[in-house]
Amino acid sequence: MKIAVLLKIVPDTETRFQLNPEETDVITDRTTEWILGPYDEYAVEEAIRIKEKVGGQVITVTIGSGNEEKSIRKAMAMGVDEAILVESEGLAGSDPLTIAKVLAEQVKTLDADIILAGKMATDTSDSFVGPAVAQLLGIPVITEISSLEVREDGVTATRTASGRSEKFESKLPVVLTADKSLNDPRYPKLPDIMKAKKKPLHKKESAISPRGAITQIKAAFPPQKAGGTKIEGTTEEVVSVLMDGLTTKEKIF
């Protein structure tokens, strides 16, 4: 079975950002730690588990701007066999539809049975490329899955949507996007880290050009909430002060 994973490399979710002087974006520099997209890491892990169970090959597809190789090698150390990297700063910062088109263009050449992706990019907060790639390839999609069962001719996947649990069945090929509860990603072992250095990383170019349909014109820190009011005292006192606030001032009850 051939499994493709759409893999985005993002700044660490613990990063404390600074704004650029123009205040149009955050600054990423040499101090920025780049990691596998947290949800993409579940997709990578799931792809490797499918390969380990039924055999096959796992190939990641990434659009990057020069910060990706270290993380891609980590995915390889986890068990990814090959990687495709389209290096283009313009495309990497492009609108989600252009990114989806570039990914679909690359995935098409792989003839994959299953295409996995994270449910969301934690940097740009987009949940766009998974379903968009499915639509561009004319194949079905099941998003935000929390369990997956793979058979020779299809998959069964479950997810939670608006508090309901939904169970889907699909034939192959199919696009699946991973939620956190899908699996527990493994830590690569040292021999696998060494082996990963020699796995093929194919640098590709794309004929697709960015559309410039979306421009980010401003970035700012969210307004700080004026909190900081502490209530101290005996249990009776603190509960009384809190209840007074919730009933009289906030009118919650």
Added chain:
Amino acid sequence: MSIAVFLESYQGKMAKASLETLKAATVMAEKLGISVFGIIIDDTVDTLVQEAGKFGVATVKSSAGVTIYHPTMYARIITNATKDASAVFLPATVWGNEIAPMVAVKLDATPVSDIIGIEDVGTFKRSIHGNKIHTTVKAEGNLVVTVRSGVFDLPGEVGGSASNEPISTETVDSDNFIKLAEVLVAQGDRPELTEADIVVSGGRGTGGPENFAQHIEPLADAMGAAVGASRAVVDAGWRPHGEQVGQTGKFVSPKVYVAVGISGAIQHLAGMSTADVIVAINTDSEAPIFKVADYGVVGDLNDVVPKLVEAIKQVKAA
């Protein structure tokens, strides 16, 4: 020209996120001086159409007789209904997030996901890096916009009525093999985390999973709240991932957020600091959660929570 809004519903019940999305679409439509029409897909649609009318929608395009959700079919119905619209708004729910990209591809439109504000026509506020940064983006062309839950107010009831324009239910291509085989409705009657007006969350400071049953759940039920959890608690396996609030969990924006035994790591604050009122209960008076708390109770949750539950029950009974 007009703006389309997908009014998501399930078994005849309109999602709260749909009404918030309607509000967002109306804000943009008013700036353009154009109208908003709704799209409803469900088994029976009459009551839903009436509800849309009550909130000021003049026209609804509806597809009745649809008993089961199917992403490709929904995307096709919405695309066909919005060919002449300048923008399509969908709630950023699981369904909305799944359908919107397909609609954007079909219309070759410009996608703007998960907006938290509208500054002008085509100029939106978003939040990136897990709510740590707010951005303003300018989008050109026909738009497909998804709207984050809990950010926009509900539209005012104007008591109007909507005309219903049935649209044909598209059959699904035989080459698109997917079906929703089963839907299991969540047990219990607590509200859904992202839609709840009040959220009560527990962190590692609760001491263990048994204390969720003993303290967090009774407090949530007394307040009519949804239950949330910190990442530490979910990673420790105390609570299911669906309850995680924060950057790798859910973003919530309730009227009241009660953080019990949660220290307030940056990635947790990112998921809840837009709540109107934040209550924190923690023994450590230096915990970062107190910096954002409107009511920062320094105390042991084992003492404070039972007394609080009792007090709430008394007030509610009165």
